[in-house]
Amino acid sequence: MKLEKVSLLLFCLTLGFLSCNNDDDSDDEVVVEIRDRGEQQMKDNDSLLDYFRNRYYNKSAFDSNPNPKIEDLIIKEVRAEDNISEDADSLLINAVETHQTNFADTDYEFYILRLNQGGGAASPTFADNITVLYEGYTMDDDLNDLTDAFDSKVTPFTIDLVSTMGGVVGWTKVFPTFNVAESFVENGDGTITYNNHGSGVMFVPSGLAYFSGVTTGIPQYSPLIFKFDLLQMRQNDHDGDGIPSYMEDLNGDDFFSLNTEEGLFDGDDTDEDGVHNYFDPDDDGDGVATINEDLNDDGDPTNDDTDGDGIPNYLDPDDKESKS
Numbered sequence: 316m317k318l319e320k321v322s323l324l325l326f327c328l329t330l331g332f333l334s335c336n337n338d339d340d341s342d343d344e345v346v347v348e349i350r351d352r353g354e355q356q357m358k359d360n361d362s363l364l365d366y367f368r369n370r371y372y373n374k375s376a377f378d379s380n381p382n383p384k385i386e387d388l389i390i391k392e393v394r395a396e397d398n399i400s401e402d403a404d405s406l407l408i409n410a411v412e413t414h415q416t417n418f419a420d421t422d423y424e425f426y427i428l429r430l431n432q433g434g435g436a437a438s439p440t441f442a443d444n445i446t447v448l449y450e451g452y453t454m455d456d457d458l459n460d461l462t463d464a465f466d467s468k469v470t471p472f473t474i475d476l477v478s479t480m481g482g483v484v485g486w487t488k489v490f491p492t493f494n495v496a497e498s499f500v501e502n503g504d505g506t507i508t509y510n511n512h513g514s515g516v517m518f519v520p521s522g523l524a525y526f527s528g529v530t531t532g533i534p535q536y537s538p539l540i541f542k543f544d545l546l547q548m549r550q551n552d553h554d555g556d557g558i559p560s561y562m563e564d565l566n567g568d569d570f571f572s573l574n575t576e577e578g579l580f581d582g583d584d585t586d587e588d589g590v591h592n593y594f595d596p597d598d599d600g601d602g603v604a605t606i607n608e609d610l611n612d613d614g615d616p617t618n619d620d621t622d623g624d625g626i627p628n629y630l631d632p633d634d635k636e637s638k639s
Contacts (some may be wrong), residue, residue, distance in 0.1 A: 433513030
């Protein structure tokens with residue numbers, strides 16, 4: 316899966332030069348330019364809005380349908396003979412939701428066509444596992460032709476959303492706005508039937524996708540489109556310290572980041588050992604495992620504060636009491 320194969324180095328790319336030989340004076344030098352994120356976002360957004368103005372979908376097939384399937388979705392380009400008014404609710408420009416987020420110090424807008432919210436009680440966080448069906452396309456692809464998809468899963472597929480942070484960050488922004496299936500039935504043939512699951516289409520700018528990264532089948536700086544069914548989720552505790560991973564996002568930006576400089580606790584690495592808290596079994600580096608700083612043994616290390624300074628023991632290197 317492409318989403319898992321793109322490394323976090325995508326966020327660290329700078330101006331690069333690729334030469335056909337080792338001659339510094341060669342005229343065959345190819346320059347790879349890293350574009351300004353803000354300027355690229357403006358271009359991507361204009362392209363997406365233009366796309367929406369000229370596309371419509373089969374809305375009636377999804378009205379009051381608790382079990383929609385992305386394979387039933389049809390998105391077509393508007394033709395003169397279609398006689399679709401500018402205020403038609405099937406026109407994408409009128410149907411999509413607009414969402415905002417900030418990533419890499421850039422303000423982004425992304426869009427969701429919500430086909431079904433999902434009837435389950437749970438919604439995933441950016442740090443959880445999800446089970447989905449999906450199809451991924453560029454804006455130049457035919458969304459009604461699966462062979463045009465650069466990536467797809469047509470049987471239930473489980474992925475840790477944390478793994479998408481090195482590629483399509485947009486997934487961590489979109490899936491938490493949906494609910495999982497209301498119920499499911501395990502069939503005798505090994506398949507599962509889901510009832511009233513989340514279903515939609517996300518339209519993400521290149522800055523929330525692969526941006527300048529080189530990925531097979533996807534040109535650089537391409538906004539991406541994903542049709543998806545959200546089936547199930549599982550809350551993650553990656554380091555097994557008793558704290559759900561999403562709660563170890565200390566700065567609340569729905570992303571795991573290291574501190575930007577020594578002594579500045581603006582990231583998610585309390586002891587500054589280069590390991591994010593969500594993956595660090597001793598978050599404050601005091602020699603006492605986080606799970607053992609749950610002194611009242613209620614399964615929640617976040618509510619133990621021995622010295623009463625407002626910092627829970629597992630993040631306070633001054634509190635070294637252990638229940639073990």
